[in-house]
Amino acid sequence: xxxxxxxxxxxxxxxxxxxxxxxGANWFRSHGVVxxxxxxxxxxxxxxxxxxxxxxxxxxxxxSDDVMHSFAIGxxxxxxxxxxxxxxxxxxxTFDRPGKYTFYCTRWCSVNHWRMRGxxxxxxxxxxxxxxxxxxxxxxxxxxxAEHHAEVIPGQFPSASRGVKLGVNLPVEYHSHDYYLSxxxxxxxxxxxxxxxxxxxxxxDIWDLVALIWQTNTTPQGLxxxxxxxxxxxxxxxxxxxxxxxxxxxxLDRPKSGEHTDMQTGxxxxxPIDFTDPNHVLxxxxxxxxxxxxxxGMGTGMPYWGPIFTEEQTWALVAYLWTFQFDTExxx
Amino acid sequence: MNKLQEAPCLEGVxxxxxEIASSLRPPFGERINLFSFPWxxxxxxxxxxxxxxxxxxxxGFVFTIAAGLFGSRVGSHNFAIIIVWIAWWTAxxxxxxxxxxxxxxxxxxxxxxxxxxxxxxxxxxxxxRFGLNLRWPKRLKGSWLQSSGFLLIGLFSAITLTDARVxxxxxxxxxxxxxxxxxxxxxxxxxxxxxxxxxxxxxxAKTAPVEVRVVDTAICAAHSEKTCYHNxxxxxxxxxxxxxxxxxxxxxxxxxxxxxNIAINLRLFGTDLxxxxxxxxxxxxxxxxxxxxxxxxSALAFSAVFIGPWGSLKSAAYAIGSSTWLLYGMGFLTLNxxxxxxxxxxxxxxxxRWAGSKTQLRRAITGQSPVLxxxxxxxxxxxxxxxxxxxxxxxxxxxxxxLGWGWNLxxxxxxxxxxxxxxxxxxxxxxxxxxxxxxxxxxxHRLAKTGNQPNIQKTLPVMAFCMAFSLAMxxxxxx
Numbered sequence: 001x002x003x004x005x006x007x008x009x010x011x012x013x014x015x016x017x018x019x020x021x022x023x024g025a026n027w028f029r030s031h032g033v034v035x036x037x038x039x040x041x042x043x044x045x046x047x048x049x050x051x052x053x054x055x056x057x058x059x060x061x062x063x064s065d066d067v068m069h070s071f072a073i074g075x076x077x078x079x080x081x082x083x084x085x086x087x088x089x090x091x092x093x094t095f096d097r098p099g100k101y102t103f104y105c106t107r108w109c110s111v112n113h114w115r116m117r118g119x120x121x122x123x124x125x126x127x128x129x130x131x132x133x134x135x136x137x138x139x140x141x142x143x144x145x146a147e148h149h150a151e152v153i154p155g156q157f158p159s160a161s162r163g164v165k166l167g168v169n170l171p172v173e174y175h176s177h178d179y180y181l182s183x184x185x186x187x188x189x190x191x192x193x194x195x196x197x198x199x200x201x202x203x204x205d206i207w208d209l210v211a212l213i214w215q216t217n218t219t220p221q222g223l224x225x226x227x228x229x230x231x232x233x234x235x236x237x238x239x240x241x242x243x244x245x246x247x248x249x250x251x252l253d254r255p256k257s258g259e260h261t262d263m264q265t266g267x268x269x270x271x272p273i274d275f276t277d278p279n280h281v282l283x284x285x286x287x288x289x290x291x292x293x294x295x296x297g298m299g300t301g302m303p304y305w306g307p308i309f310t311e312e313q314t315w316a317l318v319a320y321l322w323t324f325q326f327d328t329e330x331x332x
Numbered sequence: 333m334n335k336l337q338e339a340p341c342l343e344g345v346x347x348x349x350x351e352i353a354s355s356l357r358p359p360f361g362e363r364i365n366l367f368s369f370p371w372x373x374x375x376x377x378x379x380x381x382x383x384x385x386x387x388x389x390x391x392g393f394v395f396t397i398a399a400g401l402f403g404s405r406v407g408s409h410n411f412a413i414i415i416v417w418i419a420w421w422t423a424x425x426x427x428x429x430x431x432x433x434x435x436x437x438x439x440x441x442x443x444x445x446x447x448x449x450x451x452x453x454x455x456x457x458x459x460x461r462f463g464l465n466l467r468w469p470k471r472l473k474g475s476w477l478q479s480s481g482f483l484l485i486g487l488f489s490a491i492t493l494t495d496a497r498v499x500x501x502x503x504x505x506x507x508x509x510x511x512x513x514x515x516x517x518x519x520x521x522x523x524x525x526x527x528x529x530x531x532x533x534x535x536x537a538k539t540a541p542v543e544v545r546v547v548d549t550a551i552c553a554a555h556s557e558k559t560c561y562h563n564x565x566x567x568x569x570x571x572x573x574x575x576x577x578x579x580x581x582x583x584x585x586x587x588x589x590x591x592x593n594i595a596i597n598l599r600l601f602g603t604d605l606x607x608x609x610x611x612x613x614x615x616x617x618x619x620x621x622x623x624x625x626x627x628x629x630s631a632l633a634f635s636a637v638f639i640g641p642w643g644s645l646k647s648a649a650y651a652i653g654s655s656t657w658l659l660y661g662m663g664f665l666t667l668n669x670x671x672x673x674x675x676x677x678x679x680x681x682x683x684x685r686w687a688g689s690k691t692q693l694r695r696a697i698t699g700q701s702p703v704l705x706x707x708x709x710x711x712x713x714x715x716x717x718x719x720x721x722x723x724x725x726x727x728x729x730x731x732x733x734x735l736g737w738g739w740n741l742x743x744x745x746x747x748x749x750x751x752x753x754x755x756x757x758x759x760x761x762x763x764x765x766x767x768x769x770x771x772x773x774x775x776x777h778r779l780a781k782t783g784n785q786p787n788i789q790k791t792l793p794v795m796a797f798c799m800a801f802s803l804a805m806x807x808x809x810x811x
Contacts, residue, residue: 007383007454011444014391022398022735036405063736065405086409088738 032059037069037083040115053124054098062089067109074102074308095122102307108236111251114303137291140182144291148283150186154207159327163212166205180217184285185210211326218319226320229313242275242324252301269301275324289318363597367586376583379455390441400500404736410496411734414726417493422720425712433537437580442507443523446514463515474619478531479626483668485528486630487661490649519567531623534577536709538604543597544579546571551593560585570594575604605702605775621701624708625676628801629668631711635808639718679797687790700794703776707798710768711805714761718809725750758810769802
């Protein structure tokens with residue numbers, strides 16, 4: 001009978017240990033927030049919404065349940081962190097200002113990759129919440145969903161260098177940054193075309209002057225920043241060369257023409273815009289592009305980046321988009 | 333009819349000890365009784381070594397379920413997926429079954445808790461027992477339910493083999509079923525009639541070089557208490573064992589025999605496939621023939637899904653509940669329920685017609701079924717070779733980080749080394765399939781003997797079936 005009881009105790013102890021070890025370890029780990037990343041189609045981030053007080057460290061343990069993802073926080077300088085399947089990536093975040101922060105995936109994990117977003121609500125500070133200024137496209141009252149088509153397009157790729165060589169002194173209003181932001185290239189071209197002082201220039205010369213105006217409103221650093229943002233966030237759909245042939249383009253456009261409803265999300269999608277198409281792009285102002293980026297394209301599958309990009313980042317990205325229409329590099 | 337006569341191995345067999353003794357004579361070669369070795373005997377005689385292994389296995393099993401439920405969802409970083417479907421599944425097919433028959437059953441932890449409740453103790457039976465102790469329904473006897481269970485797992489295999497949560501729930505389901513059946517039915521009803529792995533191990537145990545048999549049937553005939561039968565958790569009477577398909581090698585008969593008349597023998601491979609006259613074993617049954625065909629069909633289906641180059645097939649197998657999965661399921665069931673049995677029946681029918689045999693087709697199919705066993709066993713081994721070794725590093729990794737939580741308990745969490753087999757793996761697979769084909773055709777050849785003269789016509793269609801299956805496996809595994 002003693003051996004029988006010994007056998008029973010052995011079984012009970014071993015089984016109890018087998019259950020206790022993982023559950024106990026799970027309890028210890030629960031002191032940090034374990035965040036699982038999955039493709040948007042199978043759940044996205046879990047948990048999706050977090051809250052923390054200002055100045056209080058938020059310890060996250062990030063892991064992926066399927067493919068490699070990346071964790072980044074919108075409007076933050078922190079570099080993205082790789083979230084690797086089966087591995088834990090630890091990060092501690094501390095927020096010094098209240099607000100609602102969006103975290104998102106920067107890896108092209110699936111066609112709905114951009115939907116991998118969540119929020120961190122930062123509360124509990126006595127610091128006053130900074131007032132939010134409406135973006136320019138709202139201030140200007142632009143209807144960013146309205147059809148826009150360029151009435152005139154250049155015969156060849158407009159070049160800022162050629163514009164410089166023309167040696168023209170443009171009227172002062174054209175040097176205003178606000179003017180640049182609020183006018184489309186076609187509007188500027190038409191305005192320049194009507195200037196009596198420029199009557200000796202042909203149509204292409206005027207397009208080169210438009211390119212020059214666009215160049216003077218950007219900086220090499222801004223373009224570099226814009227290029228980086230574009231490669232990380234936009235090229236998956238719009239393509240590296242801006243022609244709308246990114247790796248997800250076909251997924252968003254089945255059949256090739258017309259609208260398509262995504263099977264997973266039920267959202268309507270269309271083929272991404274071709275930034276090299278002057279008929280479409282030259283009729284849009286920088287403010288118009290800002291609106292598209294911040295709000296997204298309703299019914300097109302274009303994500304909204306308002307919670308992700310800072311104002312500077314948005315304008316840098318807009319500036320980079322124009323490089324698909326204008327040669328703004330300085331040539332000797 | 334008494335309980336003894338109802339024992340599974342005795343169905344349709346008259347308890348004629350002379351006939352049994354005659355059939356138990358070794359057809360070729362001699363046996364080596366491991367129980368007679370003085371250094372092995374105490375290990376088998378005592379229940380402790382086996383119990384400790386089972387208790388550890390039970391803890392491992394419970395831990396596997398916990399890891400599956402709470403650990404990483406990434407299959408390659410979860411103990412449940414890697415240990416069950418890479419380590420254990422490989423060990424079962426490469427070592428336990430080919431070398432030890434149902435040796436896994438002897439240390440399987442799944443029936444332990446149920447048996448404890450049913451018997452009222454682990455080592456000793458007590459009065460405080462639980463359960464109804466009913467006899468298993470006669471209509472449900474045989475391996476039909478095991479075949480169904482294997483097909484059910486096959487339908488959901490893609491998700492079961494890759495999703496730790498699903499694996500955990502499957503294991504939990506088997507565990508619950510085993511305990512539940514122990515509380516309703518007598519003995520190991522779950523192991524004998526439901527466990528898909530038991531069915532898989534059982535039919536291929538006939539090819540294995542291990543058996544439990546009586547030494548002298550006359551001693552058994554004179555022994556009225558039949559302690560071996562009464563102590564057998566499987567409800568088997570050792571003197572009536574004609575093959576090793578049902579025996580779970582629990583060794584209780586060895587321990588309870590007062591005359592020291594039970595042996596655990598080492599024997600030649602495939603001894604059970606033929607009896608001492610070179611004819612098909614009388615213990616072959618239609619349900620076992622069907623199970624053997626399901627194993628062949630499943631080997632083909634798994635090779636196509638997991639090894640084959642068809643991404644759409646793989647996607648369909650994963651997309652549980654979708655229309656493509658329904659198509660996959662219909663294809664899988666058609667292959668196993670119609671195509672394989674149909675072609676084998678056709679081959680056997682053609683053999684019978686060609687040889688002018690008057691044997692009933694059902695009986696002929698049963699008679700030819702041993703041919704399927706070496707073929708299936710080696711097909712499964714060849715299939716296993718293709719994924720087991722390249723993924724061996726995962727085993728070391730999950731042992732160090734079983735829950736995929738970033739631990740490194742043994743310092744092997746980041747191991748990337750695996751046996752480099754890509755160079756000779758295809759050659760090995762071809763060799764294994766050829767061995768299986770050769771073995772099966774030689775069994776078919778021996779079965780076709782009429783007296784001392786082989787009846788070649790009777791063999792050719794069945795050999796063609798074996799050849800076609802081997803070619804299909806070759807195409808799927810090595811292209």
